[in-house]
Amino acid sequence: MTTRPTDSPVVTVTTRLVAMFVLTFALFTLFHGTSSVGGGFQGGVIAAAAVIILAFGVGMERTTAWLSPRWLLALVVAGPLAFVLVAFGGILAGGSFLQFDVLPIPKPSVYATEFVELGIGATVAGVVVSLFVRLSGGVDNE
Amino acid sequence: MSVLLALVVTVPLVGAVLPLVVGRRTRLSRLLTGGILVVQVGLAVAVAAVVARRGPVSSVVGGLPSEVGIGLVADAVTSAFLLLVACTAVAFFAIVRTDSTRFGDSLWLLLVAGLSGVTVTADVFNLYVFLEISGLAAYALVATGRGAPAALAAFRYLLVGTVGATLYLLGVGYLYVATGTLSMAGLNAALSAIGYDSPLVIASFVLIAVGLGVKIALFPLHTWKPAAYATSPADVSALLATLVSTIAGYALVRLTFGVYTLGFLTDVPAARVGLLVAGAVSVVAGGVLTLRQTDIRRLLAYSSVLQFGLIVVAIGLATPAAVTGALVLLLSHAIAKGGLFASVGILAREFDVKTVADYTGLVRDAPLFTVAASVVFASLVGLPPTAGFAGKWYVALGAVAAESWTIAALVVGSTLLSILYVGRVVETMVFGTPTAGVLGRGGSETGGQSHVSTDGGQLHTQSLTRASLLLAAVGGVVVALGLWSSDLALWFQPVVEGWL
Amino acid sequence: MSDLVMVFSSRVAYVAFALLVGIGVFVLVDSDNLLKKVVGLNLFQTGVFLFFITSAFRRDGSAPLLSGPGPVVNPLPHVLILTAIVVGVSVTAVALALLVRVYDEYETLDESEVKEAQQS
Amino acid sequence: MTDVASVLPVAAVAIPAVAIPLIYVSRSNPTLREAWTFVAALVTFAVVATMVRSPVTHVSSLGSIAGIELSLRGDAAGLLFALLASTLWVVTSVYSVGYVRSLEEHGQTRYFAAFAGSIAATMGVALAANLLTLFVFYELLTLATYPLVVHAGTKAARAAGRTYIVYTLGGGVVAFAGVLLVAVLVGTLTFVPGGIAALAATDSALAQAAFVFLAVGFGVKAAVVPLYKWLPAAMVAPTPVSGLLHAVAVVKSGVFALSRTVLYVFGPEAMWDLGVGLPLAVFAAATMVIAGLVGLRQDNLKRGLAYSTISQLSYIVLGLAIATPLAVFGALLHVVAHAFMKITLFFVAGIVAVETGEKYVSDLAGVGRRLPVTMTVFAVAAAGLVGFPLVAGFVSKFTLVVGVAAGPAPVFVAAYLVAGLLKLLYFWPIVYAAFFGQRDGSTPASRHAFAPAHAGEEARTAGSGTAAKSRHAATDGGDVAHRLGQVGWERRTLSTETTSLMLVPILVTVGFAVVLGVVPSYLPFWDLAETVVWEVFG
Amino acid sequence: MITELLVAILLGLVVAAAVVAALARGILTTLAAFGAYSLGLAVVWLVFRAPDVALTEAAVGAGVTTALFLVVVARTIGFGVPQQQRQNSTPSSEFVDGDEATRVGDAGASEGTRLRTAVTGAVRQGRRRSVVVASLVTGGLLLTVPALPVVGAADTPGFGPVTEYYLTDSATRGIDNVVTAILVVYRGFDTFGEIAVVVTAVVAAVAVLNQGEER
Structure with missing residues (x-):
């Protein structure tokens, strides 16, 4: 049933609007992880929720058409990559594994944390969307 | 140096991404995975070398104060299990795994990462995270088996395994509420300060022990194991049989003595009795259930229930000899069982021999296999001079030293339980008269049906040789480990003494 | 007796935690529908989450944001549960994937029917 | 004697072990395969002989298991047993070739390989320097002999194998408990002549328990009542196996382990102080008499010999239990004497089976005509077992009786006399019937004196029995005749009665038995036994 | 209240x-x-x-x-x-x-x-067993409840020096949301592992479903 496109333009438009709004909210959550409520998980999951809403509203085929498997894979890989960069960055900067305050950037803890959060958000979003697509029997992300 | 411990986890974890990004190039994926596994062995060797030279190493991720950050630690015992994980993973990957898929390769690495993480972490919550990584990878690996039963077995495994992990998590919660810390060293100190007989501490121990008991597959929490191991592919069942329960058992040892300490077992006799009873019940139930199995891999899985019962009994005894015995048994059982699952799995895959009856008269077609299997089985039974005997000897020594006569009788008598099922298998292999060529070779006068066509003869001979040589190597290892068990015990000694 | 009432009424959230875990276990053991077992697993896990979040709470505390006023609740259990929630959804996803396969093979997700199918 | 690190003890164990793969790889070439057996047997014998002649004690270490060193040490007691086993392996190898070839046995490679493995384990038992090492090889011996017991592969053989394995491994488990207790009590397992001193000073209840465990555990292989059932069952094995393993290697390993326990772990004095010497003696005496009585009723020749073995083993155990210097000396001599005599008897039984297809005493009346030399040898060996002078059994038995009479419970002398009488009652009719009986049963002597007809048993074991007979009948025209209705035996002479591969071995073993009976100190066994007694009792 | x-x-x-x-x-x-x-x-x-x-x-x-x-x-x-x-x-x-x-x-x-x-008594018996098991679990956990601190109490070990450290140190680092600070900075290794769990999940799901489709 979720894979069947809905005919009603009202539904389609509404879900697009809602999805846009949710996606914005997701990004907001994602970027404000260090200063207020939110972070990578929350942002990532909400972003994925936007895609899911879209899929329920406009149909799975049309949703997945927008989703490039390559991009999804890139998203999934982003989190571990961000972690590894920061982790080994800490070592290269003379600190220890995954040490933030030695990184040669301004406000290292804050920005490095933001960076990692972005990676987490990307991975979570990518994974949840992939899972949703695969479980609903849609096109796989290979 | 501190980065070494982090690398042991990070390398396979990040490496697990590589098979995903190479796309459909299966060979490349296999090559990369193999490479990472080799690197992992190197890392484990490095850790062992450092430990040998300087004693235990520890570090805190992120260069934080130890009580704040997540600690990693490696001592003599840790390094032995790290080596076990790394070596087993690469050996079975190279020898037993034939049809790699990139997702499977990735899961393989994730399992290694999770188990290595469980081994080196010094933080009880961090342990949960790695327990879940290894768990998820294991469930999925089981489901890579062909056919419906594999999916169902994996699903049941997932349900039970997740319940176990969640119970463990809840135990961690109780510990945290009682102490306000999650680091093992911090907990060790805090628990003795607040008193071991606090209900929260006892509750946490029960939950953690039951949670890990699921992964260890103690009776009656073993239900996931036989089906999962009997339906998964040869390589997977070998890997899981070697590592999953073993590392959980190691975690139980580590937590019992590193966190709760002997003081807890002394102040709360019920906890010790609980461990002893749980172990004893597993020994007996495992022994009895093993006798009733017809499928060879289910039989092996049930035999693990018996073996881990002994290990838990040894933990409950909590004497230096018994704990040494538990560690030796963990290692020896892992190697023996892994080798058996691998070779038996290869035979099941290539020749469709799956039940004990299928092994009738195997010696004619596969004499080396039969002899090697007998040696490995002897280790499971605990006959000298194998490693299994050494482990049992230490445990029995501990039981006698503690004057726990019932337990001593159980440990010594468990040999008889094992002999019954092992004897049946060996006798079938050696003296049974097959109705047809067992492996579809050599024909038969009665014109019975062979299991496979003779077309793939060459390939089949190869895989039989492979299975036989693997098992022979494992047999050599269990005997060598038995003959060097004193050195192994000496290697563990400082750690065990530190615990007790 | 009234002591006991006091003890439990001051720990209502912990009582609820015990109940939720129990309900989760009940569904896990009782349900014949494999899908529903996964729901039970989720109930079970969230019950444990309740334990953690409750333990972090302090009566006069605010959310663990430094910009906020006054003492804050304990942030660490929140972190642990954030992690655990993500772990939980991951497990659920894998469980569902397995069920898709089980259904493809047996054409049912009813445990007793699966058993029958397996035996035949 | 001083201890010297040496490879010889390891070599004694390793050479038979190395022979196993060699035997296996040359499986397609029977001559080469058997050559390996001979070479291994001779080299092993040479190694042991070198140690016997050497003025020093050879010690070698095999590493350690579970914190206790695995080491081998060629002391007097060990060499006594090692020399016995290696000598008889040479003889048995010759006999085996003749036997399996004559019967065209299946699985000959497995047979020879397992045989070599059994010898390796026996050497380990003999030369073990401590209780754990002994236990390790004791268990290995069980595993190595199992394939030989079930060799026939028939249902009966597999059932016997199961009985064998349950008894012996079960005994191993009990012995394991004993080893464990000793380790915990005194922290060492190394053999000390006269016993580990610290053991006498420990908790006597635990020390008693340890002794009981060890005695029961090792008593299984020594076939002490009531743990003897496996031995008659194991007689389904091929005859050379019965001969070497179930008259020498396996059962003597049990006896030898028991003597190590008594003489080198607990010490004779401590044993009696603990109050466990008397019960052991009672069990031994009971075994002698019971086995003698049951043996009388056996019509199957090999089973009868098995019961005789059970009885004779307890001669030794009783000597050890009484533990006066002379009794121990007699016991050690009897280990040797019984080995030579009993292996001879088993070999004769094998020849009878090969040449005539008969397995039952009641079918053997008059067989002395068909197998004159063989049956003469049988008579000599039997006389020795009964205790006639000029054969080995007389010397050892006499020493035993004198030693026991001088001990704390002289009443046990009676057991030896009764058992000797029972032996006479068993062997005399067989020998008499063989030479003076008639196959048609026309004289009273032709029938078995005490056993009922074997019809019932024949039906039970029909599977293997008739197979052997028919195979035999096809190859030997001479006996087909009597099967077709002719009664009586064909008369044959030394050169024609059987293959020399089988005849020479029995002549050699019986020769040894006679030498031991006439000039007992001529062979090194006497000196070795003397050294042991001197070591233990000071 | x-x-x-x-x-x-x-x-x-x-x-x-x-x-x-x-x-x-x-x-x-x-x-x-x-x-x-x-x-x-x-x-x-x-x-x-x-x-x-x-x-x-x-x-x-x-x-x-x-x-x-x-x-x-x-x-x-x-x-x-x-x-x-x-x-x-x-x-x-x-x-x-x-x-x-x-x-x-x-x-x-x-x-x-x-x-x-609900067709047979066997089912009802199964249900009774489920109720017993669930009750045992709940009952066991309820036994521990009196030992737990009162909900909302601030004098528990959880509010000890470790938590203090998190609060003050994340202020020095300039991260306002302490949860985020702990998640990434102090317990980053957990989060790393958690990311791995998520990745494992998708790999596992895809592997499982692929295997099903290969049949």
Whole structure:
């Protein structure tokens, strides 16, 4: 049933609007992880929720058409990559594994944390969307 | 140096991404995975070398104060299990795994990462995270088996395994509420300060022990194991049989003595009795259930229930000899069982021999296999001079030293339980008269049906040789480990003494 | 007796935690529908989450944001549960994937029917 | 004697072990395969002989298991047993070739390989320097002999194998408990002549328990009542196996382990102080008499010999239990004497089976005509077992009786006399019937004196029995005749009665038995036994 | 006190939702109850001053998890009418049994999931066993409740030096949200592992489904 496109333009438009709004909210959550409520998980999951809403509203085929498997894979890989960069960055900067305050950037803890959060958000979003697509029997992300 | 411990986890974890990004190039994926596994062995060797030279190493991720950050630690015992994980993973990957898929390769690495993480972490919550990584990878690996039963077995495994992990998590919660810390060293100190007989501490121990008991597959929490191991592919069942329960058992040892300490077992006799009873019940139930199995891999899985019962009994005894015995048994059982699952799995895959009856008269077609299997089985039974005997000897020594006569009788008598099922298998292999060529070779006068066509003869001979040589190597290892068990015990000694 | 009432009424959230875990276990053991077992697993896990979040709470505390006023609740259990929630959804996803396969093979997700199918 | 690190003890164990793969790889070439057996047997014998002649004690270490060193040490007691086993392996190898070839046995490679493995384990038992090492090889011996017991592969053989394995491994488990207790009590397992001193000073209840465990555990292989059932069952094995393993290697390993326990772990004095010497003696005496009585009723020749073995083993155990210097000396001599005599008897039984297809005493009346030399040898060996002078059994038995009479419970002398009488009652009719009986049963002597007809048993074991007979009948025209209705035996002479591969071995073993009976100190066994007694009792 | 009362009421609702999810016969009812349950919990988290967890719970529990359930139900047993295959495989007589009337309420329930329930005493015995097991678990946990600190107490070990460190140090680092600070900076290794769990999940799911399709 979720894979069947809905005919009603009202539904389609509404879900697009809602999805846009949710996606914005997701990004907001994602970027404000260090200063207020939110972070990578929350942002990532909400972003994925936007895609899911879209899929329920406009149909799975049309949703997945927008989703490039390559991009999804890139998203999934982003989190571990961000972690590894920061982790080994800490070592290269003379600190220890995954040490933030030695990184040669301004406000290292804050920005490095933001960076990692972005990676987490990307991975979570990518994974949840992939899972949703695969479980609903849609096109796989290979 | 501190980065070494982090690398042991990070390398396979990040490496697990590589098979995903190479796309459909299966060979490349296999090559990369193999490479990472080799690197992992190197890392484990490095850790062992450092430990040998300087004693235990520890570090805190992120260069934080130890009580704040997540600690990693490696001592003599840790390094032995790290080596076990790394070596087993690469050996079975190279020898037993034939049809790699990139997702499977990735899961393989994730399992290694999770188990290595469980081994080196010094933080009880961090342990949960790695327990879940290894768990998820294991469930999925089981489901890579062909056919419906594999999916169902994996699903049941997932349900039970997740319940176990969640119970463990809840135990961690109780510990945290009682102490306000999650680091093992911090907990060790805090628990003795607040008193071991606090209900929260006892509750946490029960939950953690039951949670890990699921992964260890103690009776009656073993239900996931036989089906999962009997339906998964040869390589997977070998890997899981070697590592999953073993590392959980190691975690139980580590937590019992590193966190709760002997003081807890002394102040709360019920906890010790609980461990002893749980172990004893597993020994007996495992022994009895093993006798009733017809499928060879289910039989092996049930035999693990018996073996881990002994290990838990040894933990409950909590004497230096018994704990040494538990560690030796963990290692020896892992190697023996892994080798058996691998070779038996290869035979099941290539020749469709799956039940004990299928092994009738195997010696004619596969004499080396039969002899090697007998040696490995002897280790499971605990006959000298194998490693299994050494482990049992230490445990029995501990039981006698503690004057726990019932337990001593159980440990010594468990040999008889094992002999019954092992004897049946060996006798079938050696003296049974097959109705047809067992492996579809050599024909038969009665014109019975062979299991496979003779077309793939060459390939089949190869895989039989492979299975036989693997098992022979494992047999050599269990005997060598038995003959060097004193050195192994000496290697563990400082750690065990530190615990007790 | 009234002591006991006091003890439990001051720990209502912990009582609820015990109940939720129990309900989760009940569904896990009782349900014949494999899908529903996964729901039970989720109930079970969230019950444990309740334990953690409750333990972090302090009566006069605010959310663990430094910009906020006054003492804050304990942030660490929140972190642990954030992690655990993500772990939980991951497990659920894998469980569902397995069920898709089980259904493809047996054409049912009813445990007793699966058993029958397996035996035949 | 001083201890010297040496490879010889390891070599004694390793050479038979190395022979196993060699035997296996040359499986397609029977001559080469058997050559390996001979070479291994001779080299092993040479190694042991070198140690016997050497003025020093050879010690070698095999590493350690579970914190206790695995080491081998060629002391007097060990060499006594090692020399016995290696000598008889040479003889048995010759006999085996003749036997399996004559019967065209299946699985000959497995047979020879397992045989070599059994010898390796026996050497380990003999030369073990401590209780754990002994236990390790004791268990290995069980595993190595199992394939030989079930060799026939028939249902009966597999059932016997199961009985064998349950008894012996079960005994191993009990012995394991004993080893464990000793380790915990005194922290060492190394053999000390006269016993580990610290053991006498420990908790006597635990020390008693340890002794009981060890005695029961090792008593299984020594076939002490009531743990003897496996031995008659194991007689389904091929005859050379019965001969070497179930008259020498396996059962003597049990006896030898028991003597190590008594003489080198607990010490004779401590044993009696603990109050466990008397019960052991009672069990031994009971075994002698019971086995003698049951043996009388056996019509199957090999089973009868098995019961005789059970009885004779307890001669030794009783000597050890009484533990006066002379009794121990007699016991050690009897280990040797019984080995030579009993292996001879088993070999004769094998020849009878090969040449005539008969397995039952009641079918053997008059067989002395068909197998004159063989049956003469049988008579000599039997006389020795009964205790006639000029054969080995007389010397050892006499020493035993004198030693026991001088001990704390002289009443046990009676057991030896009764058992000797029972032996006479068993062997005399067989020998008499063989030479003076008639196959048609026309004289009273032709029938078995005490056993009922074997019809019932024949039906039970029909599977293997008739197979052997028919195979035999096809190859030997001479006996087909009597099967077709002719009664009586064909008369044959030394050169024609059987293959020399089988005849020479029995002549050699019986020769040894006679030498031991006439000039007992001529062979090194006497000196070795003397050294042991001197070591233990000071 | 207001908070306590609010918490009690909310928890009552949450437990009620859980009971509905547990006892509902149809899978759709169960899932609806489960969604409500998750939302309720999210509100509880808010009241307990855990906004980050609340946000995640709402998005994951009520959102993603429920959505995943829905697509899988749609793909497998379906929501309403019994499956075609089922009618082929089971005799129609099974549809007629005494309990049918009680189920009419669950219009959207899958018939298949309840075919066999309530037919025989064996099932009832199974249910009794489930109740016993669940009661034992709950009872065991309730035993520990008196030993737990009073809800809202601030003098527990949890508010010890470690938490103090987190609060002061993340202020020095300039991270306002302490949860984020702990998640990434102090317990980054956990989060690393957690990312790995997520990746494992997708790899596992794809591997599982691929294997199914390869048949």
